[in-house]
Amino acid sequence: MAAKVTLQRLAEMKAQREPIVMVTAYDYPTARTAERADVDMVLVGDSGAQVVLGHDSTVAVTVDEMLVLAGAVRRGVQTAFVVADLPFGSTEVSDSQAVATAVRFVKEAGADAVKLEGGGEARLSRIRAIADAGIPVVAHVGLTPQTAVALGGLRAQGRTADSAARVVREALAVQDAGASVLVIEAVPADVTAVVLPRLRIPVIGIGAGPADGQVLVMHDLLGITEGRTAAFVKRYGTVGADMVAGVAEYAREVRSGAFPAAEHVYSATEEAVDAARSALGDRED
Known part of the structure; x- marks a missing residue:
């Protein structure tokens, strides 16, 4: 069995320019798929609200639902680094609420780290508080689906001067606040390239061009998701069609x-x- 992926290992991969592979998983079978495929990181994303629970957006998923998904993934993964999304409403009230929620994902679900969207002042305070509690934080800037309405919808960020500057400022700020890893979503590759050399922590891109690693939703890349997917998604399988044909x-x-x-x-x-x-x-x- 391969050695367990740790934060130290992820930092080494960044230093050695060894690409980091990250996928989402929402249950035991998809976790086993990720593990058997030898990925480095598994994200139990709040996108599970739409992908496996049938909601219209990520904001509907609850902490208890995410704990069930994260626990199932943890039981399916031995070596990959497991990150759990903190759902909307579970961190917004205060730093103490955010820490309490993060502790539940570590203690009850066995997550290695938690992920927090945004880089505004309140979010930076939450990152600092959670990191100070000894829990690794994966930050997330660019397109942040939980607050997509405030960003004008599910659309790329960093395409205007103001938006590009905001992405860069937030990326550097979450690093300074204590984030251990950063996800940049739906940002032009040229903008990502500007800030990447200034980031000491591993950077995972999703629709953001080359970075230290990449993440995609497993159901998107395997062709299970119905309808249109984001422009940055590449499909590596036709599992959805095969499932329908089999049934x-x-x-x-x-x-x-x-x-x-x-x-x-x-x-x-x-x-x-x-x-x-x-x-x-x-x-x-």
Whole structure:
């Protein structure tokens, strides 16, 4: 078995320019898939609200729901570094609320780190408080889905002068606040390239061009997600179509009587069948 991925290992990978591979997972089977594929980091993203729980946005998912997802992922992963998203509403009230929520994800779900969106003053305070409590924080700037309404919707950031400057300022600020890793989402590669040399912590890109590593939603990259995906998504499989085809074939065989066939049923002795008949007695239904 490979050695457990730690913060120290991630820092070494950055220093050695060894790309970091990160994917999302939301349950035990997808966690096992990530582990068997030898990824370095697994994110239990609040995107699970949409991907596996069927909500319209990430803001609907609760702490308890995320704890269930994160716990299932933790049980499926032995070596990858597990990061759990702190859902909307679980950190906004105060630093103490944020720390209490982060502690639950470490103690109850076994997360190695928690992820917090945003780089404004309040978010920096939360990062400092959680890091001071001894819990590694993965920061997230650029497009932050939990507050997408304030950003004008789910759209790329850093494409105007003001927005690009804000992304750079927030990236440096979350590092100074104590974040151990940074995710930059939906930002032009040229803007990411400006700030990357100033960042000492590993930087994971998603739609942000080359960085120390990359992250994609597993259901997107495997082709399970229905409908359109973000422009930065590359599909590496057609699992969704294969799943539909398999279930449709099963349904056809059940309806036609082809399933179950003889090889799919158990055999019984004549004595067992006679006993079953005898157990009916003279009952009439």
